[in-house]
Amino acid sequence: xxxxxxxxxxxxxxxxxxxxxxxxxxxxxxxxxxxxxxxxxxxxxxxxxxxxxxxxxxxxxxxxxxxxxxxxxxxxxxxxxxxxxxxxxxxxxxxxxxxxxxxxxxxxxxxxxxxxxxxxxxxxxxxxxxxxxxxxxxxxxxxxxxxxxxxxxxxxxxxxxxxxxxxxxxxxxxxxxxxxxxxxxxxxxxxxxxxxxxxxxxxxxxxxxxxxxxxxxxxxxxxxxxxxxxxxxxxxxxxxxxxxxxxxxxxxxxxxxxxxxxxxxxxxxxxxxxxxxxxxxxxxxxxxxxxxxxxxxxxxxxxxxxxxxxxxxxxxxxxxxxxxxxxxxxxxxxxxxxxxxxxxxxxxxxxxxxxxxxxxxxxxxxxxxxxxxxxxxxx
Numbered sequence: 001x002x003x004x005x006x007x008x009x010x011x012x013x014x015x016x017x018x019x020x021x022x023x024x025x026x027x028x029x030x031x032x033x034x035x036x037x038x039x040x041x042x043x044x045x046x047x048x049x050x051x052x053x054x055x056x057x058x059x060x061x062x063x064x065x066x067x068x069x070x071x072x073x074x075x076x077x078x079x080x081x082x083x084x085x086x087x088x089x090x091x092x093x094x095x096x097x098x099x100x101x102x103x104x105x106x107x108x109x110x111x112x113x114x115x116x117x118x119x120x121x122x123x124x125x126x127x128x129x130x131x132x133x134x135x136x137x138x139x140x141x142x143x144x145x146x147x148x149x150x151x152x153x154x155x156x157x158x159x160x161x162x163x164x165x166x167x168x169x170x171x172x173x174x175x176x177x178x179x180x181x182x183x184x185x186x187x188x189x190x191x192x193x194x195x196x197x198x199x200x201x202x203x204x205x206x207x208x209x210x211x212x213x214x215x216x217x218x219x220x221x222x223x224x225x226x227x228x229x230x231x232x233x234x235x236x237x238x239x240x241x242x243x244x245x246x247x248x249x250x251x252x253x254x255x256x257x258x259x260x261x262x263x264x265x266x267x268x269x270x271x272x273x274x275x276x277x278x279x280x281x282x283x284x285x286x287x288x289x290x291x292x293x294x295x296x297x298x299x300x301x302x303x304x305x306x307x308x309x310x311x312x313x314x315x316x317x318x319x320x321x322x323x324x325x326x327x328x329x330x331x332x333x334x335x336x337x338x339x340x341x342x343x344x345x346x347x348x349x350x351x352x353x354x355x356x357x358x359x360x361x362x363x364x365x366x367x368x369x370x371x372x373x374x375x376x377x378x379x
Contacts, residue, residue, distance in 0.1 A: 011038035016185065018042065019087055020068065021108075022097035023050045025141075025167060026125050026201060028064040029174030031095060034181065035067035036335060039093075042358055043070045044084070047377070049351040066333060067346050069354035072379055075106050080378040083363070084108055089116045090362050093181055095123045099138075100130040110196045120194040121184035125177050129200035144169035148205035149212065152222065172208065173201030227251060227273065233281050234259075234272045237310065238288035246288060246296040249306035259305035263287060355379055 016039040020031045028043075028050070035041045043050070043065065049072075052061040074080045085108065088094060094113060096103055103109050103124075110122045127144055128134040145151040145168060146161075154162045180197040188194055212224040223229045230236050234250045250256040253272065260268045265287075274280040288296065293309055300307030316322050316334075335345065359365040359379070373379045 013037040013039035016040070016092045017090065018093040018095065019044055019091045020095050021103070022095050022125060024052045024055070024097070025060055025064060025170040026173040026177065026199075027095050027097040028052065028061075029171055030123075030125070030177040030181070031068065032064050032066070033174070033178045034093070041068040042087070042091075042354070043068045043349065044087075045070055045072050045351055047072050047074050053351065062331075062348050063333065065348040068349055069358060070349035070352055071355040071358050072352035074378055075108070077376070077378045079373075079376070081107050083359070083373070083378065085112065085116055086363050087358075088113045088120065091117065091120060092185070093121045093123070095125065095177065095181065097125040100124070100126055100135045114194060114196075118194055119188055119192065121181055121188060121197070122194065123177050123181050123184070123197045123199060125173055125199045125201065127201050129203065130198045132200070141167035141169045144173070144202045144205055147202050149209045150205050153212065153224070169201050169205045173199060173204050176201075176204035176207075231276055232273045233276055233278075233284050236276050236281075238285060240291060240293045240296055241289055242292045244293035245310040246293060246300070247308050247310060249308075251306070255304065255306045258303060259307070262299070262303040262305065352379070 013034060016034070018031055018034055018039050018041045020027065020041050020043045022028055022031070031039075031041045031043070050061060050065075052058070052064070055061075073084055075084065088108070101109075104111070110124075113120050113122055124130060126135065127139040128137065142151070142163070145164065148169070150168070151161050151164075154164060156162055177197075177199045180199060184195045184197060211228075212222065215221050215224050223231075226232070227235055234248065234256045237245050237247055239245055248259070250259050250272075256272045257269055260266055268280065268284070271278075271280040276285075291299075296307065297309045300309070311319060331347075333345065356370055359370065365373075370379070
C-alpha cells in the first residue's frame with residue numbers, strides 16, 4: 001500500500017504539459033522538479049541546442065534535463081513562431097529564461113500567449129526581474145549570491161568571501177519558479193484563469209536572508225542568529241582525526257545532554273552555549289580530532305544528538321540514508337521526489353529528439369509538413 005501511495009504522489013502533475021523555453025540551469029532545474037512530479041515537459045531548443053549541452057562538458061545539461069522531451073524551433077523564423085503559438089495553445093505552463101523582453105519581441109510574450117490560451121501559467125526567470133534598473137544586465141549565479149547578501153555569509157578566517165562550488169542562487173531561483181508555477185496551477189483550478197509570474201533570482205536568494213536582515217535591524221549584527229553561525233560549541237563543524245569534518249547541531253538541551261553523556265563528559269552539559277573559541281571549545285575540538293569520520297558517523301547514528309558527517313558529492317550514493325530513500329542513483333543523477341524507480345526515469349533527450357512526435361501528436365502535423373519545415377530551417 002505504501003509503495004502504491006508513493007507512485008501516486010510522484011504522478012501528481014500527470015496531465016499537466018509544460019513548454020520549457022529555458023536554458024542553462026534555473027529554468028531546467030524547475031522543470032526537472034515538475035517532470036519528477038509527473039508533468040510532461042517539452043523542452044523547446046534553438047537549432048544549435050540549449051547552450052548547457054556544451055558548457056562544462058555538458059554536465060549541467062545531463063544533470064537537469066532527464067524525463068523531458070526535446071524539440072527544436074528556430075524562433076528567428078516567423079513561421080516557426082507561429083508553430084510555437086500553436087503549441088502554447090495546447091500547453092498548461094510556459095517557462096522561459098531569455099533576457100527580459102526577448103520573447104515579447106518575438107511575439108511570444110505573455111500577452112500574446114494569453115490571447116491564444118487564457119488558462120496558461122506563464123513564468124519568466126531572470127537575474128533581476130523584468131523591469132528593474134538592472135534587468136538588462138547580464139549576470140550569473142555568483143553575482144546573484146553577491147548582491148543578495150548570501151555570499152557575505154560564507155567567509156574564511158580572514159573575513160574574505162569564499163567562492164562556493166555550488167550555484168546555490170540558480171537552484172534557489174529554480175525552486176522559486178516551481179513554487180510560483182504550482183501556485184499558478186492551483187489558482188487556475190480555483191478561478192479558471194491563467195497567470196503571469198516574474199522570478200528574480202536575486203530576490204529569491206535575498207528572501208533566504210530573512211533571519212540575517214532581522215538580526216541586523218534588531219542587534220546590528222551581520223552574522224545572523226548567533227547560535228546558528230558557528231560561534232557556539234553545540235552548533236558547529238568539527239574536524240576529525242582523518243582531516244574530515246562532522247556537523248553537530250545540538251541546539252536543544254536534550255540533544256546536548258545526550259551528546260555529553262555519550263562521550264562521558266557530563267561536566268560539559270552546563271557549557272552548551274560556550275564560545276567555540278573558549279577553553280570548552282578547544283576541549284571539544286580535541287575530542288572530535290581524536291577519532292575518525294567513520295567513528296563519529298556511527299556515533300551520530302546511534303546517539304540522538306543531531307550529528308551528521310560532512311559528505312563529499314561522490315559519497316552520497318553509498319550513504320545508508322540515501323540508499324534507503326533511493327534519492328541518489330546511477331549516471332550521476334539525483335532524484336528529488338521519491339516514488340518512481342530509477343529505471344523508470346528517461347535519460348536527458350538528444351537535441352530535437354522528439355520534434356516529429358510532439359508536432360504530430362500536439363498539432364496533427366503530417367510527414368510532408370515536417371519535411372517542408374525542416375527544409376526551410378524552421379525546426
